[in-house]
Amino acid sequence: MNLAVVTHAEHPELRGTLPRIWPEFMRHDPVVETFWPRLYEVYPDFQLWLVDTDAKETIGYACTLPVRWDGVPQPRGIGWAMSNGAAGEPTTLCAIVAGVVPAHRGKGLGGVVLGRMVGLAAAHSFDSVIAPVRPTRKENYPLTPIERYVMWRREDGYMYDPWLRTHERLGAELLEPAPHSLKINGSREEWEAWTELQFPEDGDYIVPGALVPVHFEDGRGTYAEPNVWMRHPV
Numbered sequence: 001m002n003l004a005v006v007t008h009a010e011h012p013e014l015r016g017t018l019p020r021i022w023p024e025f026m027r028h029d030p031v032v033e034t035f036w037p038r039l040y041e042v043y044p045d046f047q048l049w050l051v052d053t054d055a056k057e058t059i060g061y062a063c064t065l066p067v068r069w070d071g072v073p074q075p076r077g078i079g080w081a082m083s084n085g086a087a088g089e090p091t092t093l094c095a096i097v098a099g100v101v102p103a104h105r106g107k108g109l110g111g112v113v114l115g116r117m118v119g120l121a122a123a124h125s126f127d128s129v130i131a132p133v134r135p136t137r138k139e140n141y142p143l144t145p146i147e148r149y150v151m152w153r154r155e156d157g158y159m160y161d162p163w164l165r166t167h168e169r170l171g172a173e174l175l176e177p178a179p180h181s182l183k184i185n186g187s188r189e190e191w192e193a194w195t196e197l198q199f200p201e202d203g204d205y206i207v208p209g210a211l212v213p214v215h216f217e218d219g220r221g222t223y224a225e226p227n228v229w230m231r232h233p234v
Contacts, residue, residue: 002053003109005116009044014051017058021099023209025194025223029182035082039063039096046093048116050100050109060100062113064120066090069130073229077132077181093121095131110166114232118170121234128234132178132227135161138211146177146211146226164228172230181227191221 008015027033040047043065050060067085069092074080081094098113114129121129138149138161152160159165159174168174188199191214195207199221204213207223214223 001055003112004051004053005112006049006051007045008040008047008049011049011051012040012044014049014058015040018049018061019101021101023194023207025184025186025191025207025210026182026225028184028186028190028194029079031079031082032182035086036063039065046120048113050113052104059104060098060109060113062098062117063096064117064129065094065096066124066126067092067094067130069094073130073175073178075178075180076183077178077227077229079181079183080178081132091127093117093124093126093129095129095133097134110163111170114167114170118232118234121232126234129232130175131167131172131230131232132181133164133167133230134181134225134227135211136163137161138226139209142206142210142212146179146228150174150177150228164230167230167232170232172232175229175231178227178229180224182223182225184223184225186221188216188219188221191216 046064048062049058052059065081065086067081068088068090078096081096085094095117098110100109117129141149154160159168192198199205199216202216204215207214210223211225214221
């Protein structure tokens with residue numbers, strides 16, 4: 001496989017060619033719904049596509065956003081970056097999301113993307129790359145608090161979670177969790193449509209793809225996704 005990492009500004013026609021790789025409910029954070037399309041319109045040079053040039057297929061992507069950061073990790077994570085963080089003269093590049101189609105995971109492509117992000121930050125004289133990282137294996141442990149999960153280590157000393165570990169191996173510093181990086185609130189009917197599950201009564205439910213339980217009260221479900229702030233020096 002020959003891999004090319006290109007910007008949206010270079011190849012805008014690639015938008016829409018990547019298969020959906022995230023759970024449907026993640027599309028319904030109100031901040032994301034409002035501001036996500038603007039990333040491609042306002043910051044096309046900061047959005048990346050991964051292309052298998054042999055197969056002529058889009059196999060991954062990454063979205064970044066220049067932000068003004070005072071060095072304090074914000075609990076709202078992605079929500080902060082796409083609203084408050086985007087105000088003012090940018091100092092830092094924030095990696096919003098990165099994803100690879102399942103067939104190409106585990107091949108080191110995440111490290112390639114992160115390297116390109118750091119290169120983007122350096123080219124624009126930003127001080128660092130920060131990221132509210134979505135731990136890939138946390139969905140297997142939805143009842144474990146994120147504060148404990150980030151402390152798990154393997155025997156070799158590296159972080160247990162594969163995506164957090166990729167960041168760490170590339171020199172990223174673990175800052176702290178962002179407990180409300182996304183916040184999704186919907187009616188029982190909306191959640192049933194998003195997940196193809198049923199939620200007969202109020203309470204907490206384990207939902208495939210969710211990092212923590214979805215809480216239902218008075219017929220409405222709320223999901224607050226925890227991410228983990230990490231910082232790459234430039």
